Amino acid sequence: MPLTHKQIQATKPKDKDFKLSDEKGLYLLVKKTGAKYWRMKYRFSGKEKLLAIGVYPDTSLAMAREARDQARKKLASDIDPLAEKHAIKAANKLNTENSFEALALEWFNTKQIDKSEGHQRRVKRNIESYLFPVIGHYPINDITAPILLNALRQIEQRGTIETAHRTKQIAGQIFRFAIATGRAERDPTPDLKGALKVPVKRHFSALTEPKDVGCLLVAIDSFTGTYTVKAALQLSSLFFCRPGELRRMR
Numbered sequence: 089m090p091l092t093h094k095q096i097q098a099t100k101p102k103d104k105d106f107k108l109s110d111e112k113g114l115y116l117l118v119k120k121t122g123a124k125y126w127r128m129k130y131r132f133s134g135k136e137k138l139l140a141i142g143v144y145p146d147t148s149l150a151m152a153r154e155a156r157d158q159a160r161k162k163l164a165s166d167i168d169p170l171a172e173k174h175a176i177k178a179a180n181k182l183n184t185e186n187s188f189e190a191l192a193l194e195w196f197n198t199k200q201i202d203k204s205e206g207h208q209r210r211v212k213r214n215i216e217s218y219l220f221p222v223i224g225h226y227p228i229n230d231i232t233a234p235i236l237l238n239a240l241r242q243i244e245q246r247g248t249i250e251t252a253h254r255t256k257q258i259a260g261q262i263f264r265f266a267i268a269t270g271r272a273e274r275d276p277t278p279d280l281k282g283a284l285k286v287p288v289k290r291h292f293s294a295l296t297e298p299k300d301v302g303c304l305l306v307a308i309d310s311f312t313g314t315y316t317v318k319a320a321l322q323l324s325s326l327f328f329c330r331p332g333e334l335r336r337m338r
Contacts, residue, residue, distance in 0.1 A: 090110050090111050091108055091109075091110045091116065091149060092149075093148075093149050095108070096108070096116060096124070096144060096149060099116075099118055099124075100122075101118060101119065101120050101121065101122045102118075102120060103120060104120060105117060105118065105119050105120055106118055107127075110149075110152075110153070110156075111153075112156060112157075112160065113128045113129045113130050113156065114126065114127075114128050114141075114152060114153065114156045115127055115128075115129070116144060116152075123143065124143065124144040124145075125140065125142075125143055125144070126140070126141035126142045126143070126144060126147055126152040126155075127139065127140060127141065128141055128155075128156050128159055130159070130160075130163060130169075132163065132168045132170075133168075137168070137170050138170075139159055139169055139170050139173070141155045141156065142155070186227050186228055186229070186266075186271050186272075187224065187225055187226065187227055187228065188219070188220075188223050188224055188225075188226050188227075188228050188231060188262070189220050189224035189225065191228050191262060191265070191266045191271060191272075192215050192219065192220070192224070192262045194265075195261065195262045195265040195266075196208075196211065196212060196215070198265070199261070199265065200212075211258060214251070214254060214255045214258055215255075215258060215262075218239060218240075218242070218243050218251070218255050219239055219255065219258075219259060222238060222239035222242065223235060223236065223239050228263070228266050228271060228272045229271075229272055229273055231276060232276055233276040233277075233279035233280055233283075235276075236256075236259060236276050236277065236280065237280055237283055239255075240252045240255060240256055240280070240283075240284060243255055244284060244285055249284070249285050249286070249287045249288075250287045252284050252285075253284060253287065256277055256280060256284065257277075259277055260275055260277035260278075263275035263276065263277060304325070305325060308321045308322055308325065309322075320334055320335075323337070
C-alpha cells in the first residue's frame with residue numbers, strides 16, 4: 089500500500105536501518121539515527137540503480153512522488169536520471185570554479201604579485217567594486233560584450249569615465265588569462281571599442297610669470313622629503329624633462 093503522511097510521522101527508528109515502500113520504486117529509508125531519506129530504485133540499461141531524492145521532512149511525501157514521476161518520464165525518454173543529476177552537479181561545480189570572480193582572483197594572484205602595493209590596491213579595488221557585483225558570479229564563457237558593457241556603463245554613470253576605461257582594460261587582461269589557461273574561448277573587450285564615452289582631456293596650466301617660478305624654486309628648496317625626490321625636483325626645474333626621462337637619468 090502507498091505511504092501516508094501520518095504513517096511516516098509515526099514511524100520510529102529501530103536497531104537497524106529499514107525501508108518503508110511507497111509506489112513505483114519510491115521508498116523511505118529510515119536510519120537507526122532517526123533520519124529519513126527518500127530513495128527511488130529503478131533499472132536502466134539492464135542495471136539496477138538508486139536515485140537519492142531528498143530528506144524528510146524537508147522533502148515531503150508529495151514532493152518525493154513528484155520527483156519520482158519526473159524521473160520516470162526521463163526513463164521513458166531513455167534518459168538516466170542519476171547520470172543527468174551527476175552531470176548537472178559537475179556542470180555547476182565547473183561553472184563555480186570558472187566564474188569571472190574566481191578567475192579574476194587567480195589572475196590577480198598570478199600576474200599582479202610583482203607589482204607595487206599601490207598598483208595592486210587600485211586594481212583590486214576596481215575589480216571588487218565595479219566588476220564582481222555585476223559579473224562576478226557569471227561563468228566566464230557566458231559573459232558577452234553587452235553583459236560586460238552593462239558593468240562598465242554603471243561606472244560611466246558615476247562620471248568616472250577614465251575609471252570605466254581602466255576597468256575595461258583590467259577585464260581584458262583577465263579574459264586573456266582565462267583564454268591562455270583554457271578556461272575561456274574569447275575576450276569580449278575588443279567588441280566594446282568606441283562604446284564608452286571618451287575622457288575629457290585636461291590641460292594643466294604652466295607657470296609663466298618669473299615670480300611664480302621663483303616661489304616654486306623656494307618651495308622645492310624647502311622640501312623635507314627624501315634626498316632622491318628633492319634632487320629629482322631640482323633637476324626637473326633645470327632640464328624640463330618628463331618624469332619618466334628623469335627616472336632613467338644617471
